[in-house]
Amino acid sequence: MSNKPTGLVMDTLNKDLEKMLTDGTGWVSLVGDPIDGTVVPPDFSGALVPTTGSTGFHKIVLLSREALMASASMTHEYVHGPGAWASCLSPHCVAGAMTTIRAIVAGQPHYQVSPDLHDLTPARGRAFLSMVPPQLHLALADENLRGALATYEAVLVGGGPLNEAQRRDAEHQGIRVVSTYGMTETCGGVVYDGVALPGVVISFAGITTPEDVDANHGQIIVDTPTAFSGYLGQSGVAHHSSTRVRTQDSGRLVNGRLEILGRIDDVVVCGGRNVNLTEIQQHLEKFFPHQTACFAVPNPTWGSTIIVASQGPTLDLISGKLATVMESAAKPRGFLDVETLPRTPSGKIDRVALFEEWRQRGKHSSLD
Numbered sequence: 001m002s003n004k005p006t007g008l009v010m011d012t013l014n015k016d017l018e019k020m021l022t023d024g025t026g027w028v029s030l031v032g033d034p035i036d037g038t039v040v041p042p043d044f045s046g047a048l049v050p051t052t053g054s055t056g057f058h059k060i061v062l063l064s065r066e067a068l069m070a071s072a073s074m075t076h077e078y079v080h081g082p083g084a085w086a087s088c089l090s091p092h093c094v095a096g097a098m099t100t101i102r103a104i105v106a107g108q109p110h111y112q113v114s115p116d117l118h119d120l121t122p123a124r125g126r127a128f129l130s131m132v133p134p135q136l137h138l139a140l141a142d143e144n145l146r147g148a149l150a151t152y153e154a155v156l157v158g159g160g161p162l163n164e165a166q167r168r169d170a171e172h173q174g175i176r177v178v179s180t181y182g183m184t185e186t187c188g189g190v191v192y193d194g195v196a197l198p199g200v201v202i203s204f205a206g207i208t209t210p211e212d213v214d215a216n217h218g219q220i221i222v223d224t225p226t227a228f229s230g231y232l233g234q235s236g237v238a239h240h241s242s243t244r245v246r247t248q249d250s251g252r253l254v255n256g257r258l259e260i261l262g263r264i265d266d267v268v269v270c271g272g273r274n275v276n277l278t279e280i281q282q283h284l285e286k287f288f289p290h291q292t293a294c295f296a297v298p299n300p301t302w303g304s305t306i307i308v309a310s311q312g313p314t315l316d317l318i319s320g321k322l323a324t325v326m327e328s329a330a331k332p333r334g335f336l337d338v339e340t341l342p343r344t345p346s347g348k349i350d351r352v353a354l355f356e357e358w359r360q361r362g363k364h365s366s367l368d
Contacts, residue, residue, distance in 0.1 A: 013028070013030075013091055013100075014091075014100055014104075014110065016028045017047070017097070017100055017101060017104060018104050020045060020046070020047070020065060021065060021068070021069065021101065021104050021105065022104075024045055024065060025045050026045060027040060027044055027045060027046055027047065027048060028046075028047045028048070029047075029048040030047055030048060030049045030050065030091070030092045030093070030097055031048055031049070031050050031060055031092070035048060035060075035232075036234075039232065039233070039234065039235065039236050039237070040062075040232065040237070041237060044062060044064070044229070045064065045065040046062060046063050046064040046065045046066075046067070046068060046229065047062075047063045047068060047097065048060055048061070048062060048063075048232060049061050049063055049093070049094050049097065049184050050092070050093070050184070051183075051184045051185075059184075059231050060231060060232040060233075061094075061184045061185055061228050061230075061231060061232075062228060062229040062230045062231070062232055062237065063094070063184075063187055063226075063228055063229065064228075064229045066225075067187050067225065067226045067227065067228070067229070068098075068101050068187055068226075069101075069105055070187075070199070070225045070226050071098060071101070071186075071187035071188060071189075071190075071226040072098070072101050072102040072104075072105040072106070073105065074190075074197040074198055074199060074200070074226070075098075075102055075189070075192075075197070076102065076105075076106060077197070077198050078192050078197055078198070079128060079153060079154055079178075081126075082102070082105075082106030082107075082108055082126075083106070083108055083125070083126035083127050083128055083153055084103065084108045084109040084110070084111065084123070084125065084126065084127040084128070085099040085100070085102050085103040085108065085109075085110050085111070085127065085128050085129075085130070086099070086110070086111040086112075086113050086120075086123075086127060086128070086129045086130070086152075087099035087100070087110070087111070087112060087113060087129070087130045087131075088113045088114070088115055088117060088120070088129070088130065088131040088132075088135050089115075089130055089131065089132065089159075089345070089346065089347070090115075090345035090346070091112065092345060093184075093344075093345045093346040094183075094184045094187060094188045094346075095130060095132075095158055095159060095188050095189075095346055096130070096345075096346075098130075098187060098188045098189075099128075099130045102128075113129075115135065116138070117135060117138060117139055117142075117145055120139075120145060120148050120149075121148060122147070122148045122151040123148075123151040123152045123153075126153055127151075127152055127153060128152055128153055128154050128155075128156065129149065129152045129154075129155045129156070130155075130156045130157075130158070131155065131156070131157055131347075132157065132158065132159040132160060132346065132347025132348075133157055133159070133160050133161070133162055133163065133166065133285075133290070133347065134290045134343070134347060135347070136155070136157055136162075136166055136170065136177070137163075137166060137289055137290045140166065140169050140170060140173070146173045146175070149170070149173070149175045150173060150174040150175050152175075152176075153176065154176045154177075154178050155170070155175055155176065155177050155178065156178050156180050156189070156192075157177055157178065157179055157180065158179070158180035158181070158182065158188070158189055158346075159346040159347040159348055160347060160348055160349075161179075161260060161282060161285070162177070162179040163285050163286065163289055165286070165289075166289070167179070178192050178193055179192070179193055179194075180192055181258065181260060182222075183245075183247060184228070185227065185228040185240075185245050186222055186224050186226050186227060186228070186245055187226040187228075190222055190224050190226060191258050193257070194254075194256075194257025194258045194259065195256075195257060195258075196258070197224075199224065199225050200222065200223065200224045200226075201222075201223040201224075202220065202221070202222060202223075202251075202253075202258055203221045203223070204216070204217055204218030204219060204220060204221065204251070204252075205218055205219040205221055205246065206218055206219070216252055216253040217250075217251070217252040217253070218250065218251075218252075219246065219247065219248075219249070219250055219264060220247045220249045220250065220251045220258070220260075221244055221245070221246050221247070222244070222245045222247060223243050223244045223245075224243060224245065225243060227240065227242065227243045227244065227245050228240055228245070229241075248263055248264050248265050249261075249262070249263055249264065250262055250263075250264055261278070261279075262276050262277075262278025262279055262282075263277075263278050266278045268296045268303065268304040268306075269303035269304060270296075270299075270302055270303055270304050270305065270306060270329045270330070271302045271303065271329055272303075273327070273329035275296075275304075275306065275329050275330045277294055277295070277296060277306075277351075279326070279330075280294045280306065280322065280326065280330055281293065281294055281349070283321070283322060283325050283326065284308070284318070284322075287313075287318075287321040287322075288310075288312075288313050288318070288321075290341070291310060291311045291312050291313055291341075292308055292309065292310045292311070292313055292318060292341075293308070293309045293341050293349040293351070293354060294306055294307065294308050294309075294332065295307055295309070295349075295351040295354045295355055295358075297334070297355060297358060305333045305334060306330060306331065306332045306333060306334075307332060307333070307334040307335070307336060307354075307358060308332040308334070308335060308336070309335075309336040309337075309338050309341060309354050309357075310335065310336070310337060310338065311337075311338060311339065311340065311341060314335075315332060315335040318332060319331055319332055334358070336354065336357060336358055336361070338354075338357070341354075342354060342357075
């Protein structure tokens with residue numbers, strides 16, 4: 001494997017992470033903006049990591065050294081031992097940083113690959129790779145990249161739902177794909193292929209009321225030794241001392257495996273009906289993989305209006321497909337043509353950027 005970390009920033013970041021993990025003192029910031037060190041607890045050792053959700057509200061999360069090392073060990077236990085790690089992800093998001101940390105903890109090499117995968121080479125020896133679904137989609141369309149991916153012990157795919165058709169295609173090409181679920185507050189993935197990692201317990205809370213709870217369905221709660229220590233604000237830290245993390249995701253257990261149903265905060269009201277943007281996006285991915293995205297804009301009469309952004313498929317084609325699987329309230333009432341769908345550093349659709357593009361173009365929907 002010839003991929004090497006590129007750039008002074010990447011090299012410095014790797015050295016800072018290695019020093020923190022080895023010495024057990026100090027902290028490393030993965031946040032782009034400067035951090036006022038006076039607001040960080042003096043005894044904190046770990047990483048300051050920005051959240052990378054699609055809603056545009058970013059928090060700075062404190063991940064302790066102990067949590068980071070526990071996360072690395074749990075992953076290595078799942079994949080039956082350590083190896084070299086390569087990443088196609090930004091080192092400033094938790095998924096990208098964890099590939100470096102796993103390599104450091106195991107005393108193995110780490111390699112940074114460009115997001116467009118142009119410099120991805122076959123693995124030499126035992127190695128693992130981390131990427132997001134759009135990158136897997138890109139790789140599966142290229143014979144050389146498919147061949148390279150098949151040489152890795154496992155390809156971890158997170159940051160969004162994995163299309164089952166993609167999984168089957170990858171497995172047919174001899175690529176071992178592992179879908180991951182987690183968040184910044186849990187040091188990244190804590191559930192692999194629907195199964196909680198060692199030491200992790202998944203439970204559920206009621207979504208509408210505390211009494212609205214089912215042992216196998218509801219708002220996902222993760223109990224994990226990799227839980228975050230708090231959020232960093234301008235005036236200091238809002239501490240989080242529990243190993244339990246209440247997510248903003250809903251899910252259910254199916255045959256003992258966790259299935260993610262969508263974001264609780266992705267539900268909008270359209271004409272008096274609740275519409276789940278995650279559900280729409282999941283159908284869009286099935287019909288038009290990585291070519292379309294949905295978002296909502298305020299509507300004074302109807303509450304919200306569903307808009308679809310597209311790199312190619314037309315509004316009529318998209319609406320026709322969605323009409324076969326969703327009720328009329330979920331029908332897109334506006335269309336935004338884009339050259340490339342904007343994404344966050346972790347590969348998620350950036351709905352804030354889409355909304356801003358919609359606003360700047362002065363677009364209107366059919367309900368306005």
